[in-house]
Amino acid sequence: MAARVSVDEMNRIMREDVPMAANLGIRFESIEDGRATARLPFREDLLRPGGTVTGPAMMAVADVVMFGAVLSRIGPVNMAVTTSLNANFLRRPKPGDLLADGRLIKCGRRLAYGEVTLVSADAPDDPVCHVTCTYSIPPEEAR
Amino acid sequence: MAARVSVDEMNRIMREDVPMAANLGIRFESIEDGRATARLPFREDLLRPGGTVTGPAMMAVADVVMFGAVLSRIGPVNMAVTTSLNANFLRRPKPGDLLADGRLIKCGRRLAYGEVTLVSADAPDDPVCHVTCTYSIPPEEAR
Amino acid sequence: MAARVSVDEMNRIMREDVPMAANLGIRFESIEDGRATARLPFREDLLRPGGTVTGPAMMAVADVVMFGAVLSRIGPVNMAVTTSLNANFLRRPKPGDLLADGRLIKCGRRLAYGEVTLVSADAPDDPVCHVTCTYSIPPEEAR
Amino acid sequence: MAARVSVDEMNRIMREDVPMAANLGIRFESIEDGRATARLPFREDLLRPGGTVTGPAMMAVADVVMFGAVLSRIGPVNMAVTTSLNANFLRRPKPGDLLADGRLIKCGRRLAYGEVTLVSADAPDDPVCHVTCTYSIPPEEAR
Numbered sequence: 366m367a368a369r370v371s372v373d374e375m376n377r378i379m380r381e382d383v384p385m386a387a388n389l390g391i392r393f394e395s396i397e398d399g400r401a402t403a404r405l406p407f408r409e410d411l412l413r414p415g416g417t418v419t420g421p422a423m424m425a426v427a428d429v430v431m432f433g434a435v436l437s438r439i440g441p442v443n444m445a446v447t448t449s450l451n452a453n454f455l456r457r458p459k460p461g462d463l464l465a466d467g468r469l470i471k472c473g474r475r476l477a478y479g480e481v482t483l484v485s486a487d488a489p490d491d492p493v494c495h496v497t498c499t500y501s502i503p504p505e506e507a508r
Numbered sequence: 509m510a511a512r513v514s515v516d517e518m519n520r521i522m523r524e525d526v527p528m529a530a531n532l533g534i535r536f537e538s539i540e541d542g543r544a545t546a547r548l549p550f551r552e553d554l555l556r557p558g559g560t561v562t563g564p565a566m567m568a569v570a571d572v573v574m575f576g577a578v579l580s581r582i583g584p585v586n587m588a589v590t591t592s593l594n595a596n597f598l599r600r601p602k603p604g605d606l607l608a609d610g611r612l613i614k615c616g617r618r619l620a621y622g623e624v625t626l627v628s629a630d631a632p633d634d635p636v637c638h639v640t641c642t643y644s645i646p647p648e649e650a651r
Numbered sequence: 652m653a654a655r656v657s658v659d660e661m662n663r664i665m666r667e668d669v670p671m672a673a674n675l676g677i678r679f680e681s682i683e684d685g686r687a688t689a690r691l692p693f694r695e696d697l698l699r700p701g702g703t704v705t706g707p708a709m710m711a712v713a714d715v716v717m718f719g720a721v722l723s724r725i726g727p728v729n730m731a732v733t734t735s736l737n738a739n740f741l742r743r744p745k746p747g748d749l750l751a752d753g754r755l756i757k758c759g760r761r762l763a764y765g766e767v768t769l770v771s772a773d774a775p776d777d778p779v780c781h782v783t784c785t786y787s788i789p790p791e792e793a794r
Numbered sequence: 795m796a797a798r799v800s801v802d803e804m805n806r807i808m809r810e811d812v813p814m815a816a817n818l819g820i821r822f823e824s825i826e827d828g829r830a831t832a833r834l835p836f837r838e839d840l841l842r843p844g845g846t847v848t849g850p851a852m853m854a855v856a857d858v859v860m861f862g863a864v865l866s867r868i869g870p871v872n873m874a875v876t877t878s879l880n881a882n883f884l885r886r887p888k889p890g891d892l893l894a895d896g897r898l899i900k901c902g903r904r905l906a907y908g909e910v911t912l913v914s915a916d917a918p919d920d921p922v923c924h925v926t927c928t929y930s931i932p933p934e935e936a937r
Binding site (some may be wrong): 451453455456470471475478481482491492495497499 | 882884885899900902907911920922924926
């Protein structure tokens with residue numbers, strides 16, 4: 366099945382609808398049906414003590430990547446909202462770009478659920494953060 | 509027991525150590541032992557479609573409020589880091605300031621765990637988001 | 652506001668509808684609007700290595716206590732189901748009865764969310780486990 | 795890398811150390827390094843209203859499957875304990891056996907983190923529950 370949004374569309378939707386994520390410099394890199402990846406470029410102001418990337422920046426990229434994975438399935442429905450997000454920080458990333466890879470585990474009529482794995486761009490085999498996330502999908506008539 | 513950091517110290521620590529939170533305009537309003545509150549002032553760029561405050565901004569304020577609650581107990585130990593954060597979004601806040609109230613549920617030698625409740629400043633009885641959060645505390649010799 | 656189920660009704664509902672919880676020996680001790688407490692009596696077969704009560708037994712009592720808190724608000728609607736449960740184990744309880752205290756944080760038309768704190772009956776100030784839990788409430792016409 | 799426990803060993807460890815799980819009839823079906831699968835056989839007393847399997851039974855099998863995945867990596871260290879478990883119930887399983895498939899996402903010196911997917915044995919492509927779980931691993935000298 367083809368994705369119902371493209372990378373360019375998702376980057377535009379992010380700029381318009383999720384400006385906080387766009388302002389962090391996040392950009393989508395790939396979208397396919399039920400899956401999306403994005404990059405959080407390194408910036409000094411996202412560091413925490415010890416030189417590690419701050420948790421809220423990781424949660425922001427995870428949240429918007431899951432938004433992309435949801436829209437890849439249902440199309441550009443901008444009233445989809447996060448209802449829960451559970452982040453587990455597994456190791457402290459070195460300063461550097463982070464990559465987030467999100468996939469749907471379930472996409473029903475009213476709820477979508479999936480997971481996002483974050484890695485350092487230069488150590489793709491060692492997850493730094495794992496997130497699960499539930500999105501609420503508005504009923505057809507409310508879109 | 510007296511808090512081991514003051515509101516002014518926490519605002520300074522946030523500016524130096526968690527610049528992303530400081531850049532969102534968050535400021536601490538009260539600290540006592542095991543408890544901290546902060547305000548996320550309203551800004552247009554934190555909105556999501558539908559006029560509601562974006563989830564990652566709520567998670568960022570929850571995370572730093574829990575950081576304040578932890579430091580209120582253990583003092584200004586800047587290597588404490590979040591190991592997990594679980595956010596539940598309960599209703600869509602109207603545009604406006606948000607208040608976050610965090611309290612420790614447990615503070616052991618190596619782990620702290622607590623909860624943060626977020627409300628709209630003009631509707632303090634209706635939680636918009638509830639967060640639980642675990643912090644890892646560095647061993648004495650590593651501080 | 653008065654609770655819409657009594658302790659006796661909840662114990663009966665548990666025996667009929669949640670036999671696994673009833674079989675663990677759980678019994679409700681108090682119900683008021685938006686709040687419920689229950690006891691998990693000590694049993695040898697609920698121990699884990701090290702003499703501590705097994706996590707799944709704690710999650711079972713938390714789940715059914717939240718069910719009681721939900722029904723205290725909406726009445727005996729037996730199609731309410733858990734959609735998510737997040738348990739944090741804070742210390743290893745000594746062998747002995749556990750008490751669970753659950754309260755609603757939000758109860759909307761379709762979703763209820765709350766928290767449950769578990770303590771050892773003989774150390775009520777030291778939480779052993781903290782649980783947050785979401786219940787899905789069936790629409791009026793489906794009850 | 796070979797698994798450091800076998801299926802037979804895990805079934806024995808479960809009977810001795812996690813009797814509640816064994817009493818539910820759970821049995822391990824496969825173990826390899828960082829991965830374990832188990833079956834929860836159908837039983838009438840695990841049903842909830844509506845004929846669906848009760849959530850706590852699903853959490854119990856997820857918890858013990860993650861225990862198996864941890865021991866597959868570190869060997870039979872019986873003091874490993876769950877520190878958090880987050881369950882998302884995705885659809886109501888029909889009455890019937892459930893299969894749980896758990897894998898480690900990270901296994902450090904002191905913490906292991908992984909995920910477990912549960913399906914109905916007769917509908918293996920539709921997850922009914924997804925669980926993430928953190929285990930605390932005792933230091934070498936305490937095992």
